[in-house]
Amino acid sequence: MKQHILPAIKITVLTIILFAILYPLAVWGIAQFAPNKGKGEIIVYKGQKYYSNIGQSFTKDQYFYSRPSAVGYNAAGSGGSNKGPSNAAYRAEVQARIDTFLVHNPEIKQSAIPVELVTASGSGLDPHISVAAAKVQVKRIAQIRGINPARLEQLIAEHTDKPLAGLFGPEKINVLKLNIALDEMSKANNQ
């Protein structure tokens, strides 16, 4: 063992330079050519900066809701609820979310509520909702904002991200982008 200690220490130091200094520096260097220089993709709206990949909490009725989050969409941390499927307290929580949704959306039938709107995501920062989850909110938003529901349906269609290359993975909608477009639409409506 003795004859291995010094070589082991020396090669460790050298490989640290290679893998923990030069490698990340190379990636960092190339990241300078990436969108927003590798600091996460952003959207600027009305002078405010938002991260397009980090979901935001939307609980107000005039916006499309985002999904429930175990970390309250505070991206200083991340994580899911880690509630097991059979957990009774968890089931009660989901039931309460369904009831709340029905109170705020009285014209919606219970069977139309998509499960993703009442279950928390894995990261707690999910930026997306499904198309069904957006559509089920159209009536409420149309009433509050005084916008024709057909125009909201169209807005949803415009903001639906197709599967990758049209072939792989689910369809989805970035809630932040959709809500920014919604604010813009209301503004145009009021002018």
Add this chain to the structure above:
Amino acid sequence: MNTEILGIIVMFTATLALALPFGKYMAKVYGGEKTLLDPVFNPIEKACYKISGINIKKEMNWKEHMVALLTINLVWFLLGMLILMTQQWLPFNPDHNPNMSADLAFNTTISFVVNCNLQHYSGETGVSYLGQMWLMFLQFVSAGTGLAAAAILFKAFREKTTDQLGNFYNFLMKSCTRILLPLSLVVALLLVFNGTPMTFEGKDQIVSLQGDTVNVSTGPAAGFIAIKHVGTNGGGFFGANAAHPFENPNYLTNMVVMFAQLIVPLAMIFAFGYFTGRKKFSRMIFGVMTVGFLLLTLPNINMETNGNPAIAAMGIDDSSGATEGKEIRFGAAATGFWSIVTTVISTGSVNGMHDSTMPLSGMNELLAMMVNAFYGGCGVGLLNFFIFIILAVFISGLMVGRTPEFMGKKIEAREMKIAMIIALLHPFLILVGTALATAFPAQGASTLNNPGFHGFSEILYEYTSSAANNGSGFEGLGDNNLWWNITTGFVLILGRFLPIIGPIAIAGLLANKKYIPESNGTLKTDTATFGLMVFAVIAIIAALSFFPALTLGPIAEYFSM
């Protein structure tokens, strides 16, 4: 066919298609043949060896290999403790994260040294950027260690009779510079151009559209995430691991990192065939592993897509599947698929929370780690599988009344004893750990996030993940305390090094024996029949060892719903 299923099929088949040529490349790397990257890395390596006083021409026998391996791992462990317990005072800590406590540093360092990446901290608050870079270093070299160990096995079965099995440092460096580094660089670049951060700035504060003030953690994540998958490490840069929208921003990156974690374990199987000239034997291994993999994966995709019956009973639209703990951009199918890929190979990264998967999905995740040899982690998957092969050879030999032989070498009592000890060690660590934690409710039950059977599954999962060096978790478990840090720490060490030393010892002993040419009486080990035999051995050992524990956890939960 729907786009979610198509995505999975393409992900898997594309990786398979690339694994063949990549396996050939890896065989060349370990065989010392000329490869593409030699002009870049040969001079660098030469300089490293010269400064370190290492002569890679000096071949080692299996014992010297193990001494070299354990010594350098000890150096990494000690250095790791030092860095993680002082990171608060070291540079690159813009978020002012504190030093780790001794027990957490112990657990974290071991867990990254042994390629497990069980994380009892969250990346956002638990480590500085310097700490992250250090852990990233360990992700390279721990994967390199596993690959180097497998290369020793390769070497032992290529030569007819020898005790000269190559040089450990040579295998370690080659694994890192020719395999892990180039792949990681490509993956990291794809990540940064898809929105994964690579910055040394600290937390950012924003006001959301609705008016909430929140912080956004960022950091040098892209480089870390690339090697975490390529090296089948799995430790997340952020707490939510590959479910975090910065770590895994879209479906394309999900496919890329899925490829990244599968490619080396798959290619390693084929590399064995190319290296030893036994391609048919490689195909047998691949066949058995793939059957096992599919038997676990397909039900999980199905169960996660079908959703939680308890929620369906509430009368809402659950056509999106079991969405608790899952991200919309991946969907239930891709998350179900990932849940098995990450557990059969020892990655342990997650793109959805395993704690919230269906009871029997959880059972399959557990089974994948309990077997730990369907593909398996970088290098070590093959070593684990090797143990099952030895057992199968022995049992088949007894069944047909012949001396058990494998690749022209007699298998005798000494090899069998080692194989049995290693095969029994895994259930021993898992079951004893689980039993202890369950027996002391103050340590076990009080840290659970879910009551009843599912709570027991959380304990079982934690020890299974540790013993398999996997690193995923039923993350609801409150695991950053003395009990969990220390007990899983020891399980990690034993679950890593003994299953490396055992197979290498057997290979070394066999390599030293006289070569007996194949005759009519030789048991053929590259046939489908023998493959079936290996599969039966795996199934019987797993069933006998783990069925009672699984009955108390996931199976009972399933029937209670």
